[in-house]
Amino acid sequence: MQSLWSLSVNKWRSKQIEKENNALGRKHKYIKDHCDCHVRCKFQLNAKLLPSMHAFLELPLEDKVKQCYCEFFDATSLVSLMMAVCGVCGREVDCRENGIVY
Secondary structure (H helix, E strand, C coil): CHHHHHHHHHHHHHHHHHHHHHHHHHHHHHHHHHHHHHHHHHHHHHCCCCCCHHHCCCCCCHHHHHHHHHHHHHHCCHHHHCEEECCCCCCEEEHHHHCCCC
């Protein structure tokens, strides 16, 4: 009687392990296929935006560098970072975006 019981428990355990392995295999395969497809689609969409290989290490033009500096200085100047308190709601708001003049 004991041997029948142990055989049935062993069979049940092996079926449970087999079910878990099958489920994991299907999930991993789905995730792998899904990720590959996602990466491939994203690469195809952005292929036009990627720079060409011969332009990889080219320096930007001097005008472009100056423009970047000007935009940076304009975005981080004291005037652009100035804040004020709204008289209606009491929140701190950006003076530049909201047109507040002192």
